[in-house]
Amino acid sequence: MSWELLIPIVLGIGLVSFSLLVVLSRHLFRSAVFLALTLVFTAFFYIFLGAELLAGIQILLYAGGVITLIIFVILLTERVKMERLEETHRSVIPALLASSSVFFALIYFTWSSPRIRSLAVSFHPPGFGVSQELAESIFRKWLLPFEVLSLLLLAAIVGALVLARRDEEVSNS
Amino acid sequence: MSFLEGFVQGIVLLGSVLGVVAYLTWFERKFSGRLQSRIGPYWVGRPHGWLQPIADGLKLLAKEDLTPLKGDGLLFNLAPVWVVVISFLGFAFLPFTSNWVLVNIDLGLLYFSAFGSLIVVGVFVAGWSSNNKYALISALRTAAQMVAYEIPLVLSLLVPAVLVGSLDFKDIVEAQREGWFVFFPFVGQVSILVFLLSALAEGNRIPFDLPEAESELVAGFSVEYSGMKFAYFYLGEYVHLLAVSLLTSILFLGGPDGPLFQGGIWVAIKTLAVFVGILWIRWSFLRLRIDQMMLLNWKFLTPLGLLNLLIAGLWASLNYT
Known part of the structure; x- marks a missing residue:
């Protein structure tokens, strides 16, 4: 082997x-x-x-x-x-059923879909996984979605801070 | 490079790092002795006690191996292995000469910092599974400190990468033939300062040794460990120190570049020089308080690192087309 x-x-x-x-x-x-x-x-x-x-x-x-x-x-x-x-370990059997159905669904779609199978054949597309290529596509081609995403994360941080602070005020009063 | 060839090279690298680390502990004891007007190890292996690391290793191997009864035995035994393995992994990506590196990828810097960020998990596991209050407090302190100082550390590591435009250590070394980054006006000096300070904090070295503070926490997260498992944490700490010294010499001091001749010998000389500097700091400064440690990071090192990265980025965007 x-x-x-x-x-x-x-x-x-x-x-x-x-x-x-x-x-x-x-x-x-x-x-x-x-x-x-x-x-x-x-x-x-x-x-x-x-x-x-x-x-x-x-x-x-x-x-x-x-x-x-x-x-x-x-x-x-x-x-x-x-x-x-x-x-x-409550409800072992429903969990087992749900996870195994997801498992078999994934296997089924991977095997039956021609697009995924064609991806599996091309092992190394040129420029795949090279940091320079990734930087080009993030910071030139997809700059706006990238920045919008960072704004979303910032909003999440601020929101979490606000929630945490409100909790503190309630417990103090 | 074939699979077998890479395997053999890896074993050789592992062995040589182990040997160097063993004699770094000897060197530290001798140097500390001289700084404090003592002679350091002397009796085992005359002259100068050069057999001391071997004697220490044998002693640690022969010691009783204890596991706390009410702790988590599996995790307790996993933690030292985790710390040692992760510490050694970083060396696979560091170039020792201008053309020899074990794992030859263009993302060396990313991988080095990625594996560095995993060490904190091992320390956490050690502190928690010991079932000891001192160890747990130490683990929480370590997590706060290591996670916080990770930010200025990576910010300062990024500066050479931005100046060169590559995450490959070999490109960074190559670019320094025209001038070492430590001589780069403002940006170079600031980033080496930020890097060394935050690397000392990452390794729990003396101005930042709050997690191990002997007088408050006995010996920190490793208090329940004995024998070889304790030695693993000790080893991990020294491997980290060696990695920091080596990284400084590669990223900021030009690596194998130097006057008269070029090659691995210059890397060794520079690494030793940085290591001596770290030892000097150990015997010259007192331990910081925990609020001072946090203040230094969040109000000084992180803003400075961000500003420095911004300036480096401006310089790079003006010079690249």
């Missing part, structure tokens, strides 16, 4: 087992750590498929940023409520 076939198998086993651990862990903190590992493994998949820029951003933003935020929130709420947040 060549290593080009071996690597996706190893990565896939890792990815699936860490994803299962995220769902099956009894404690939220463990789930968050396994989620970090899952995201890192997804990034390895991106590297294997030639999307190096996407993998770097995945690690920087999701595994580095979002996971830190999630862990921070878990620690702070646990300290405030002074109780261990345990996962009790």
Whole structure:
């Protein structure tokens, strides 16, 4: 077996087992750590498929940023409520049904759609994943949507601040 | 480069970084000793105690391996491995000479900072899974500090990238043949200052060692760790220091460029010089208070880094067509 076939198998086993651990862990903190590992493994998949820029951003933003935020929130709420947040696994069967139907629907559409299959054949389109190409398209071609999006994020931050502040006033009075 | 070739090169790189780090701890003890009018390690391996790192390593290997009963055993054992692996990963993207780098991609700078941002998760896990109040407080302090100082760190790392117009370390090194970035008027000096200060804070080194503050928090997030697992955190810290010194020499001090000859020897000399500077800071300054630490970041380093990046961007947009 060549290593080009071996690597996706190893990565896939890792990815699936860490994803299962995220769902099956009894404690939220463990789930968050396994989620970090899952995201890192997804990034390895991106590297294997030639999307190096996407993998770097995945690690920087999701595994580095979002996971830190999630862990921070878990620690702070646990300290405030002074109780261990345990996962009790309610409604296992509906969850299993819903997730497996999504899984099979995804597989079905991936296999049946000719557009997705044609994407799978062209492994490395020229200029794919190169930072210069991406910068060209973000900051020249799609500059206006990009800026509108940043405005939306700014509005979200300001809104979150306003909500947090109002809460404080209520508790003080 | 074939798969096997890359594998062997990776092993060699890992081994040499480990060896260099072992002797950096020896060098730090000797240098600190001299600064404080002591002699430092002396007895193990005469002259000058050169066998001390090996003796330390053997001692740590032989120590009892403890896991707190009420802690989270799995995560407790995962955390040191996480920190060490992530610290070493950054070296794969750093060029040691003008043409040798283990992973040759055009996004070296992005990957280096991406893996750097993962270390905080390991520290957090260590503090939480120890089931110890000192460790938890330390982990929360570390998270606040590392996440905050990540911003000026990346802002200062971006300045050479903007000046060159590339995220590739090799392009950055190549561009400095005409002039090292540390001599670039205003922008260069500000960014090296911001970079070194925030890198010290990221590595919990002395003016910013609040997470480990011995007198307040015993030893911080690693208080429950013993033996080799403790050594992993120690190793991670020194690997981080080595990476910071190496990165400074590559990004700001011209890398392998230098008078008389060119090559890896200049990288080594510059890295050692930056490391000595960091040690000097360790024995010259006191620990900051937590509010001073936050003030320095949010009211000084981050605005300065933003302004600096803006000036660098203006210069770059005027010079590129």
